[in-house]
Amino acid sequence: xxxxxxxxxxxxxxxxxxxxxxxxxxxxxxxxxxxxxxxxxxxxxxxxxxxxxxxxxxxxxxxxxxxxxxxxxxxxxxxxxxxxxxxxxxxxxxxxxxxxxxxxxxxxxxxxxxxxxxxxxxxxxxxxxxxxxxxxxxxxxxxxxxxxxxxxxxxxxxxxxxxxxxxxxxxxxxxxxxxxxxxxxxxxxxxxxxxxxxxxxxxxxxxxxxxxxxxxxxxxxxxxxxxxxxxxxxxxxxxxxxxxxxxxxxxxxxxxxxxxxxxxxxxxxxxxxxxxxxxxxxxxxxxxxxxxxxxxxxxxxxxxxxxxxxxxxxxxxxxxxxxxxxxxxxxxxxxxxxxxxxxxxxxxxxxxxxxxxxxxxxxxxxxxxxxxxxxxxxxxxxxxxxxxxxxxxxxxxxxxxxxxxxxxxxxxxxxxxxxxxxxxxxxxxxxxxxxxxxxxxxxxxxxxxxxxxxxxxxxxxxxxxxxxxxxxxxxxxxxxxxxxxxxxxxxxxxxxxxxxxxxxxxxxxxxxxxxxxxxxxxxxxxxxxxxxxxxxxxxxxxxxxxxxxxxxxxxxxxxxxxxxxxxxxxxxxxxxxxxxxxxxxxxxxxxxxxxxxxxxxxxxxxxxxxxxxxxxxxxxxxxxxxxxxxxxxxxxxxxxxxxxxxxxxxxxxxxxxxxxxxxxxxxxxxxxxxxxxxxxxxxxxxxxxxxxxxxxxxxxxxxxxxxxxxxxxxxxxxxxxxxxxxxxxxxxxxxxxxxxxxxxxxxx
Amino acid sequence: xxxxxxxxxxxxxxxxxxxxxxxxxxxxxxxxxxxxxxxxxxxxxxxxxxxxxxxxxxxxxxxxxxxxxxxxxxxxxxxxxxxxxxxxxxxxxxxxxxxxxxxxxxxxxxxxxxxxxxxxxxxxxxxxxxxxxxxxxxxxxxxxxxxxxxxxxxxxxxxxxxxxxxxxxxxxxxxxxxxxxxxxxxxxxx
Numbered sequence: 001x002x003x004x005x006x007x008x009x010x011x012x013x014x015x016x017x018x019x020x021x022x023x024x025x026x027x028x029x030x031x032x033x034x035x036x037x038x039x040x041x042x043x044x045x046x047x048x049x050x051x052x053x054x055x056x057x058x059x060x061x062x063x064x065x066x067x068x069x070x071x072x073x074x075x076x077x078x079x080x081x082x083x084x085x086x087x088x089x090x091x092x093x094x095x096x097x098x099x100x101x102x103x104x105x106x107x108x109x110x111x112x113x114x115x116x117x118x119x120x121x122x123x124x125x126x127x128x129x130x131x132x133x134x135x136x137x138x139x140x141x142x143x144x145x146x147x148x149x150x151x152x153x154x155x156x157x158x159x160x161x162x163x164x165x166x167x168x169x170x171x172x173x174x175x176x177x178x179x180x181x182x183x184x185x186x187x188x189x190x191x192x193x194x195x196x197x198x199x200x201x202x203x204x205x206x207x208x209x210x211x212x213x214x215x216x217x218x219x220x221x222x223x224x225x226x227x228x229x230x231x232x233x234x235x236x237x238x239x240x241x242x243x244x245x246x247x248x249x250x251x252x253x254x255x256x257x258x259x260x261x262x263x264x265x266x267x268x269x270x271x272x273x274x275x276x277x278x279x280x281x282x283x284x285x286x287x288x289x290x291x292x293x294x295x296x297x298x299x300x301x302x303x304x305x306x307x308x309x310x311x312x313x314x315x316x317x318x319x320x321x322x323x324x325x326x327x328x329x330x331x332x333x334x335x336x337x338x339x340x341x342x343x344x345x346x347x348x349x350x351x352x353x354x355x356x357x358x359x360x361x362x363x364x365x366x367x368x369x370x371x372x373x374x375x376x377x378x379x380x381x382x383x384x385x386x387x388x389x390x391x392x393x394x395x396x397x398x399x400x401x402x403x404x405x406x407x408x409x410x411x412x413x414x415x416x417x418x419x420x421x422x423x424x425x426x427x428x429x430x431x432x433x434x435x436x437x438x439x440x441x442x443x444x445x446x447x448x449x450x451x452x453x454x455x456x457x458x459x460x461x462x463x464x465x466x467x468x469x470x471x472x473x474x475x476x477x478x479x480x481x482x483x484x485x486x487x488x489x490x491x492x493x494x495x496x497x498x499x500x501x502x503x504x505x506x507x508x509x510x511x512x513x514x515x516x517x518x519x520x521x522x523x524x525x526x527x528x529x530x531x532x533x534x535x536x537x538x539x540x541x542x543x544x545x546x547x548x549x550x551x552x553x554x555x556x557x558x559x560x561x562x563x564x565x566x567x568x569x570x571x572x573x574x575x576x577x578x579x580x581x582x583x584x585x586x587x588x589x590x591x592x593x594x595x596x597x598x599x600x601x602x603x604x605x606x607x608x609x610x611x612x613x614x615x616x617x618x619x620x621x622x623x624x625x626x627x628x629x630x631x632x633x634x635x636x637x638x639x640x641x642x643x644x645x646x647x648x649x650x651x652x653x654x655x656x657x658x659x660x661x662x663x664x665x666x667x668x669x670x671x672x673x674x675x676x677x678x679x680x681x682x683x684x685x686x687x688x689x690x691x692x693x694x695x696x697x698x699x700x701x702x703x704x705x706x707x708x709x710x711x712x713x714x715x716x717x718x719x720x721x722x723x724x725x726x727x728x729x730x731x732x733x734x735x736x737x738x739x740x741x742x743x744x745x746x747x748x
Numbered sequence: 749x750x751x752x753x754x755x756x757x758x759x760x761x762x763x764x765x766x767x768x769x770x771x772x773x774x775x776x777x778x779x780x781x782x783x784x785x786x787x788x789x790x791x792x793x794x795x796x797x798x799x800x801x802x803x804x805x806x807x808x809x810x811x812x813x814x815x816x817x818x819x820x821x822x823x824x825x826x827x828x829x830x831x832x833x834x835x836x837x838x839x840x841x842x843x844x845x846x847x848x849x850x851x852x853x854x855x856x857x858x859x860x861x862x863x864x865x866x867x868x869x870x871x872x873x874x875x876x877x878x879x880x881x882x883x884x885x886x887x888x889x890x891x892x893x894x895x896x897x898x899x900x901x902x903x904x905x906x907x908x909x910x911x912x913x914x915x916x917x918x919x920x921x922x923x924x925x926x927x928x929x930x931x932x933x934x935x936x937x938x
Contacts, residue, residue, distance in 0.1 A: 071775075071778045071779060073775075074890065084771065085775075086771050086892055087774040212769065213769075221894070224765065224893050224894055227765075240796055245796070245806065249803070251800075251801050635771075647774060650784065650785065693800070
């Protein structure tokens with residue numbers, strides 16, 4: 001027997017597909033790669049679904065052979081995807097067949113963080129959770145139970161448990177990421193559903209936005225389309241990101257971005273470059289803005305931002321000349337400074353100054369069914385999804401621990417769905433404003449995902465109960481009392497969700513293969529079963545997920561067939577709908593602000609913070625020997641979610657600390673040196689990467705490394721966990737603050 | 749290359765459009781069952797070059813250059829490395845004895861010994877699995893930046909032919925006289 005006959009293709013968890021085919025002595029004869037591949041193609045079928053390697057849920061085509069996922073591609077039926085998919089999405093089978101996934105429910109047997117667990121049945125796990133939750137609720141009230149999840153389709157099921165308990169304290173991860181942007185959208189347009197039509201723009205300015213490393217396939221492709229059509233990209237970022245490399249890089253001094261934006265407004269007003277007709281017709285409070293930026297000259301902005309005034313003037317003139325196909329991007333991870341929401345508000349105002357709302361190449365409101373109904377000639381395309389009707393939930397006995405929703409305070413602005421996750425550790429530790437005794441965590445990893453890791457661990461150690469449901473033994477799961485194994489997205493169907501843009505668009509995640517590990521379950525089943533155990537069965541009025549989906553679709557007059565055939569639904573024949581596409585004075589029937597105008601001055605913000613117009617605030621700058629610490633995304637990893645996925649770990653197993661060459665030289669640090677990064681009382685080991693691609697006063701690392709769960713065997717202990725160094729300060733609207741930590745460096 | 753070849757497949761890489769996102773790298777691994785730690789294609793960064801703040805950086809996809817005068821074919825003692833009927837350089841694993849001559853001969857370091865099969869391995873343009881069925885290679889289909897084009901340069905109507913007629917392209921290491929079928933366009937980066 002020749003060695004080549006032993007070909008075992010089962011790599012990256014392609015799952016033994018070839019092993020199954022390659023049995024020596026089968027009728028197939030020697031299995032050369034050619035023959036194996038041909039065999040794979042023969043019985044392949046395609047399941048359309050949506051990706052979950054990150055939160056963007058891109059439509060995908062999953063290729064299945066003999067019950068195994070062999071390859072995943074972008075859904076070719078979705079023009080926004082065009083068959084393309086990022087490296088993370090392509091790595092799906094590597095996650096699916098990873099032997100390091102958690103396979104059975106577990107209950108802790110040692111101390112928290114000791115890593116000692118016993119495998120239990122689901123029945124035992126539910127019983128344990130139900131009994132211990134009941135104790136917490138009896139002793140401290142339902143509000144002492146907090147829920148935290150990465151925002152997503154699982155929330156409907158997960159949060160039903162929280163609502164049934166009667167706790168107001170339910171958190172998404174958003175306050176560590178785009179929440180201030182949502183606040184700005186809501187207070188300016190009256191809706192969080194605002195998006196940008198990058199593909200049709202001619203001029204695009206990024207403030208730390210990094211489409212080419214923080215990849216959202218449709219948006220990344222749209223920005224490439226703009227560039228390929230001759231559009232210009234300007235990138236303000238302290239670090240030379242891949243996005244910066246594709247445009248003009250302006251290495252802005254971090255935390256001063258608002259100065260640049262205010263100077264743009266000042267220039268456009270003083271040079272008469274803005275769209276007066278738009279501003280007069282559609283906006284409210286422009287005079288107050290004009291007054292507040294009057295002294296925000298390019299000279300002043302140069303001192304603040306470090307960007308030469310000539311450059312600020314040139315970019316502003318070019319931007320205004322491209323109107324209305326000019327976009328000043330509103331950001332993605334917008335948790336940079338304590339007053340970040342003001343930067344986002346100012347960005348939106350400058351966009352409105354070029355009148356780019358509801359025209360090609362500008363900003364627009366997402367055309368979900370509810371929005372379309374306000375436009376008689378479009379209403380026919382609106383097919384609103386139904387929902388599963390739940391009985392009324394008990395009203396929480398107390399307000400939220402983070403002050404969300406309290407009128408006349410900044411909490412008024414915090415989106416009720418998201419809350420300020422940074423407050424959770426604080427309240428758990430201090431018992432203020434009242435005690436938090438239990439955390440339920442779903443597909444979220446606060447130990448790595450929110451600032452100040454050691455504080456998070458200390459908070460967890462104080463709890464009476466912590467339950468985590470995930471696909472891996474994450475760092476948070478490692479410290480939990482009960483660990484529930486969810487199956488991956490390739491093994492579950494989920495409810496239809498609305499991914500509307502310029503047209504409505506519904507996408508269905510569909511199960512591609514049977515459970516790889518039979519004791520894992522989907523969220524819709526886990527929380528229904530747990531709910532039934534706790535006497536909350538009535539809140540889960542669906543038989544299974546297919547029943548849930550049909551309750552949604554029946555009301556919309558759609559069937560599941562279209563999703564089986566193509567994976568998504570958009571209204572046949574509908575063209576992208578820009579309200580002002582043909583009539584520049586068209587009524588913006590979609591504006592949901594009280595004034596029915598675009599609020600440049602916001603009464604709501606005025607009431608909440610006293611700053612109805614964005615106000616510039618100087619933030620501290622690093623002193624001698626200090627560096628500002630910033631973080632970001634890389635194309636092959638998602639937040640803290642993919643670092644242990646075999647093929648992605650292989651591509652990038654660790655991170656480094658980027659230091660400007662000249663700055664490193666002063667400290668005697670060489671490329672590749674082991675260093676200690678010090679931030680106040682916290683220290684972290686790391687490796688130095690010397691580069692010309694970063695400001696001399698700033699250091700950078702990619703997020704999500706330096707993992708502390710030894711069960712993440714590939715990622716454990718590799719690289720720098722940025723959140724160990726960042727302090728858990730909260731911004732005005734409850735956002736985490738990721739760019740205001742200073743560090744010093746020394747050789748290890 | 750065989751003068752009777754029916755087609756001449758080629759790839760064009762527009763470097764300025766490449767994001768270095770490695771979607772192609774991973775697509776290739778699953779399409780072709782490439783073993784752990786080995787790659788038929790990879791897209792490393794070049795740079796950043798220059799001095800702060802005047803720096804440049806781009807990515808350069810690496811794989812078999814599909815030479816029309818292929819040193820690997822010339823040195824192969826068993827004719828495992830060969831040009832197929834469409835001019836694509838392939839390895840017949842039934843004939844390969846793993847002698848590594850081709851790996852030494854390749855000026856592009858594009859070959860490796862597949863640790864599962866023990867035979868020489870490299871990019872095939874996904875000839876057997878996709879191209880022969882009228883599809884594009886996996887890397888081309890998945891390219892997020894739209895940097896990759898693929899087609900028959902002997903067909904004047906093909907996208908690649910029309911593109912090559914209008915743009916300045918380079919091949920890697922032309923001094924070796926290998927006449928690669930992978931063309932690089934550096935407009936906007938050099």
